[in-house]
Amino acid sequence: MKKLENKTAVITGGAGSIGRTTAKLFLNQGAKVLLVDRDEKSLKEAVDELGGKNVNYCVADVTKAADVKRYADEAAKLFRKVDVFFNNAGIEGVVKPVTDYPEEIFDKVMAVNVKGVWLGNKYISPILKDGGSVIMSSSVAGLGGTPNVSAYVISKHAVIGVMRNLALELAPRKIRVNTINPSPVDNRMMRSLEEGFAPSHGAEAKKGFEQTIPLGRYAIPEEIAKLVLFLASDDSQFITGTTQVIDGGMTT
Numbered sequence: 001m002k003k004l005e006n007k008t009a010v011i012t013g014g015a016g017s018i019g020r021t022t023a024k025l026f027l028n029q030g031a032k033v034l035l036v037d038r039d040e041k042s043l044k045e046a047v048d049e050l051g052g053k054n055v056n057y058c059v060a061d062v063t064k065a066a067d068v069k070r071y072a073d074e075a076a077k078l079f080r081k082v083d084v085f086f087n088n089a090g091i092e093g094v095v096k097p098v099t100d101y102p103e104e105i106f107d108k109v110m111a112v113n114v115k116g117v118w119l120g121n122k123y124i125s126p127i128l129k130d131g132g133s134v135i136m137s138s139s140v141a142g143l144g145g146t147p148n149v150s151a152y153v154i155s156k157h158a159v160i161g162v163m164r165n166l167a168l169e170l171a172p173r174k175i176r177v178n179t180i181n182p183s184p185v186d187n188r189m190m191r192s193l194e195e196g197f198a199p200s201h202g203a204e205a206k207k208g209f210e211q212t213i214p215l216g217r218y219a220i221p222e223e224i225a226k227l228v229l230f231l232a233s234d235d236s237q238f239i240t241g242t243t244q245v246i247d248g249g250m251t252t
Contacts, residue, residue: 002030003233008079010034010071012062012120013089015042017187018137021221022086022228024050029229034078036060036071037089062089062116065123072123081129084232087120088137089113092189093151095196106151113155114162121166130173135231136163138179140247149193156181160243167241176240178231183247184209186218214249 009026013019014035023033027050035057037043043057058074060067075082093109094102117136128134141149142156160179167177184190194202194209210217227246230236245251 002028003229003235004084005030007031007083007232008033008075008081009084009086009232010036010075010082010124011086011088012036012071012116013137014057015039015046016088016189017221018185018224019086019088020046020049022088022225023055025222025225025229026084026232027051027054029233031084032079034058034071034075036062038062062120063111065119068116068119068123072127075124076127080127082124082127083129083132085120085124085128085132085134086137086228086232087117087124087134089116089120090137090155092193093149095148095193097148098150101150109151109155110158113152114158117159117162121162125166125170125175128170128173128175130175131237132175133232133236134163134166134170134175134177135228136177136179138163138181138243140181140183140245140251142179142181143243143245143251148197163243164241171240176231176236178236178240178242178244180224180227180231181243181245181247182219182224183213183250184218185224186220190218212250213247214252217248219246219248 009031011019015037032054038061040059058071060071090113138159139156141153142160163179194205198205
């Protein structure tokens with residue numbers, strides 16, 4: 001039997017590499033999926049790539065309560081109840097020391113990565129099925145410090161706090177709540193960060209990051225998606241309140 005047979009899922013950041021790859025895996029495992037992102041063109045491309053069957057999309061800015069309520073309402077309309085909420089939307093900000101970090105970018109990172117996660121939980125929690133699962137995207141950056149990306153590091157630490165609080169609030173309903181904490185993933189976000197750390201020498205920055213990972217490489221989106229599937233499925237039915245690290249040994 002498929003791991004998500006007859007289950008429903010909402011994925012924010014659904015047009016990005018991790019969101020889209022996770023949606024593909026969820027669909028293959030029998031789920032019906034609602035993708036959420038702010039870019040309709042990318043969402044349409046994702047739906048087309050995924051075949052269109054059992055997948056819908058909703059355009060929303062996760063920093064705006066009205067938009068978040070709208071995607072929650074759309075999920076309720078489509079599914080009535082949600083089994084899995086992959087609260088995944090996030091941005092990286094810029095690479096600058098604290099003394100030079102632009103306040104407006106700090107505010108934007110916090111709005112997407114923290115407020116957006118909190119709002120998603122606020123509006124999706126009432127329509128979660130008892131016994132369901134919430135997975136939030138944190139990072140190895142939420143487990144330690146990294147120079148020159150203060151907003152991202154702070155926001156990913158905060159996501160863990162959001163997770164721990166919600167895990168206790170939803171425990172009476174047997175809803176599991178966890179974070180995933182990946183090392184660098186081979187995707188657009190890391191290309192942006194590589195360029196920030198080493199303008200015009202992104203390949204060298206990548207080599208430097210890879211040297212900090214004992215397994216010697218970045219994760220790929222499919223590997224992250226498999227961990228999300230585990231946490232979404234009944235295979236993880238006694239796991240809640242945890243930071244699930246997937247980092248090739250980076251934080252060892």
